Amino acid sequence: MRIAIIGAGPTGLVAALKLTQKNHQVIIFEKEKYPGGLMAGFKNKGWDWPLERFYHHLFTSDKTAIRLINELDLKEKFFFKEPKTSIFKNKQINRFDSAISLIKFPYLSLKERIRAGIATLSLKLTDNWPELEKIKAKEGLIDLYGQKTYEVLWKPLLKGKFGKFYQQISMAWFWARIKKRSTSLGYLEGGFQILIDKLAEKIKQNGGQILLNHEIKNSNELIHWSKFDKVVFTTPTETFLKIMKDKLPQDYSKNKVLPKAGSYKQELSQFKMMGTINLVLSLKESFLTEGTYWLNINDKSYPFVAVVEHTNFIDKSHYNNQTILYVGGYYPQNHRYFRAEARKDERPEGKRHFKMKKEDILKEWLPYLKKINPTFNYQLSIINYQLFSSLYAQPIVPINYSKNIPAHQTPIKNIYLANMQQICPWDRGLNYAIGMGKKIANLIENEEI
Numbered sequence: 001m002r003i004a005i006i007g008a009g010p011t012g013l014v015a016a017l018k019l020t021q022k023n024h025q026v027i028i029f030e031k032e033k034y035p036g037g038l039m040a041g042f043k044n045k046g047w048d049w050p051l052e053r054f055y056h057h058l059f060t061s062d063k064t065a066i067r068l069i070n071e072l073d074l075k076e077k078f079f080f081k082e083p084k085t086s087i088f089k090n091k092q093i094n095r096f097d098s099a100i101s102l103i104k105f106p107y108l109s110l111k112e113r114i115r116a117g118i119a120t121l122s123l124k125l126t127d128n129w130p131e132l133e134k135i136k137a138k139e140g141l142i143d144l145y146g147q148k149t150y151e152v153l154w155k156p157l158l159k160g161k162f163g164k165f166y167q168q169i170s171m172a173w174f175w176a177r178i179k180k181r182s183t184s185l186g187y188l189e190g191g192f193q194i195l196i197d198k199l200a201e202k203i204k205q206n207g208g209q210i211l212l213n214h215e216i217k218n219s220n221e222l223i224h225w226s227k228f229d230k231v232v233f234t235t236p237t238e239t240f241l242k243i244m245k246d247k248l249p250q251d252y253s254k255n256k257v258l259p260k261a262g263s264y265k266q267e268l269s270q271f272k273m274m275g276t277i278n279l280v281l282s283l284k285e286s287f288l289t290e291g292t293y294w295l296n297i298n299d300k301s302y303p304f305v306a307v308v309e310h311t312n313f314i315d316k317s318h319y320n321n322q323t324i325l326y327v328g329g330y331y332p333q334n335h336r337y338f339r340a341e342a343r344k345d346e347r348p349e350g351k352r353h354f355k356m357k358k359e360d361i362l363k364e365w366l367p368y369l370k371k372i373n374p375t376f377n378y379q380l381s382i383i384n385y386q387l388f389s390s391l392y393a394q395p396i397v398p399i400n401y402s403k404n405i406p407a408h409q410t411p412i413k414n415i416y417l418a419n420m421q422q423i424c425p426w427d428r429g430l431n432y433a434i435g436m437g438k439k440i441a442n443l444i445e446n447e448e449i
């Protein structure tokens with residue numbers, strides 16, 4: 001079969017690998033000038049290893065990803081470490097990544113801490129997510145942990161990830177995070193870019209093609225695709241709907257989610273996403289000097305939710321001895337950080353998503369960074385910095401999500417959709433993108449044209 005895949009993120013690359021291994025002819029169309037999607041790396045002058053545009057690591061539970069790493073002969077380069085995770089609250093950094101650190105956590109009473117430990121263990125042990133997805137995380141968490149612990153620990157997490165949508169999130173989303181998390185975090189020598197490169201190399205060896213800088217914009221391009229037997233969209237759902245808008249059926253309702261039988265577009269449009277902004281700073285000296293890798297910001301007055309000192313996880317010698325600091329957050333897609341108006345004067349022709357200037361974001365965020373580390377002298381310390389953003393970073397996961405997510409087969413014959421909004425009950429991640437890439441390849445193999 002001749003198969004077109006739209007998007008060279010992990011899902012598209014893995015689908016292409018599996019399909020080319022079965023001797024299908026595959027072409028991937030990728031809008032960016034690099035493959036890898038959200039996981040892709042970049043390299044500054046003097047660095048030995050590329051670095052992900054957005055912070056990335058694996059958990060020990062990410063078995064599908066680890067299997068692929070082994071399959072691609074990258075086993076020797078894959079390693080686990082136990083970097084420090086902490087919470088920033090009341091101007092203090094408190095370690096929060098083990099039973100001992102929970103016992104020492106100062107913002108909860110002993111009773112609350114014991115209850116938190118038992119509650120977390122009970123979530124780790126249960127597999128009954130179908131029951132948990134019927135309730136909202138806010139209610140489930142207050143029930144399980146108590147009001148105070150919810151306010152101190154979990155409300156900031158939910159608000160930080162989902163902003164004004166936080167009250168809609170399902171308890172199953174929270175359960176999935178607890179269930180799959182490990183204190184050991186996995187990384188690859190050379191960064192995740194080497195996984196991307198290896199996938200791309202194998203696809204090409206098998207006769208597949210990856211066309212970079214090739215954005216698919218509308219369904220007219222389907223005319224050229226008539227030579228394809230199957231087309232797989234691994235783009236966000238919104239992008240798929242835009243591209244295919246003329247071809248979508250009007251009277252489709254998969255499972256009567258809507259009160260009346262609505263269009264396929266209406267059904268899919270219910271699923272929303274949060275965007276993200278990541279500022280990556282290269283510094284002359286450490287910022288989280290007490291050694292934390294991942295710092296959750298549990299203070300709603302801050303404009304970001306995480307400060308991640310990558311070089312407290314991975315040795316700085318790979319980055320020319322620079323400290324690498326990610327500062328990031330999740331924002332609704334209409335947030336001013338993403339709005340074109342922010343830079344109307346410089347907006348390139350036809351570009352809808354054009355983010356705020358990195359200089360403006362840094363200026364806005366610097367006072368907060370100073371509050372975390374009052375000795376931080378950015379003028380002396382900063383070597384350079386980059387801003388990365390995506391409008392499609394985190395699916396909003398309401399209750400009963402599994403019952404409503406769209407199938408990979410779309411109502412248009414031989415056109416498939418596979419993206420992070422179709423992952424359930426787990427939270428989005430490389431492991432599940434790889435699993436979905438494999439699944440879609442199997443589906444295509446086993447379906448008639």
Ligand SMILES: Cc1cc2nc3c(=O)[nH]c(=O)nc-3n(C[C@H](O)[C@H](O)[C@H](O)COP(=O)(O)OP(=O)(O)OC[C@H]3O[C@@H](n4cnc5c(N)ncnc54)[C@H](O)[C@@H]3O)c2cc1C
Pocket residue numbers: 006007008009010011012029030031032035036037038039054055056057058214215216217234235236239276278390392393394418419420428429430431433
């Ligand atoms: C801030 C952040 C941190 C993360 N951290 C982790 C982590 O620590 N561990 C982990 O496992 N996962 C992490 N993830 C999730 C992981 O990056 C995703 O699960 C994974 O990249 C999803 O792969 P994908 O191929 O489905 O989608 P994407 O990576 O989004 O790829 C989709 C591709 O489609 C392309 N595309 C879109 N529109 C078009 C078009 N019209 N024409 C052609 N091409 C198009 C895009 O350019 C992109 O390359 C993180 C994600 C974010 C945002």
